[in-house]
Amino acid sequence: MNNLASDCxxxxxxxxxxxxKKVYEDALCYAFEDINPQAPxxxxxxxxxxxxxxxxxxxxxxxxxxxxxxxxxxxxxxxGIDQRGFRLVMNTNxxxxxxxYHIHLHVLGGRHMHWPPG
Ligand code: 5GP
Ligand code: ZN
Numbered sequence: 537m538n539n540l541a542s543d544c545x546x547x548x549x550x551x552x553x554x555x556x557k558k559v560y561e562d563a564l565c566y567a568f569e570d571i572n573p574q575a576p577x578x579x580x581x582x583x584x585x586x587x588x589x590x591x592x593x594x595x596x597x598x599x600x601x602x603x604x605x606x607x608x609x610x611x612x613x614x615x616g617i618d619q620r621g622f623r624l625v626m627n628t629n630x631x632x633x634x635x636x637y638h639i640h641l642h643v644l645g646g647r648h649m650h651w652p653p654g
Contacts, residue, residue: 539585546582546638564600565607576646577615577622581607588637590628608643617645
């Protein structure tokens, strides 16, 4: 049994059926450049396991979520934005702006981030 959902864009990216610009990969996570960057650095970090929203996270996913954040930190260091600052965002459901239903951590940086977010 695999963890991929055939109708999911990010699962298709994981299967290499849709091209992406890889930033990082290991056994559990994949990171790639956002196709429509909202900042000079805009990378998406996803689990290789298909999880549609944060509401579907199970107890067994706790370590995986930690790995997503560790990966985001590593990307921030690699891109040279760790000390300046960066923003990690995960949108859940329509009013938050979630458009792809495979959880993804946005790593945004390289410019001043506004608060509150839009
Ligand atoms: P959401 O709106 O769900 O939080 O974020 C989805 C993100 O995926 C958006 O920032 C959007 O630009 C990005 N995205 C959508 N389709 C593609 C794609 O085919 N390739 C890549 N690299 N990013 C995508
Ligand atoms: Zn998926």
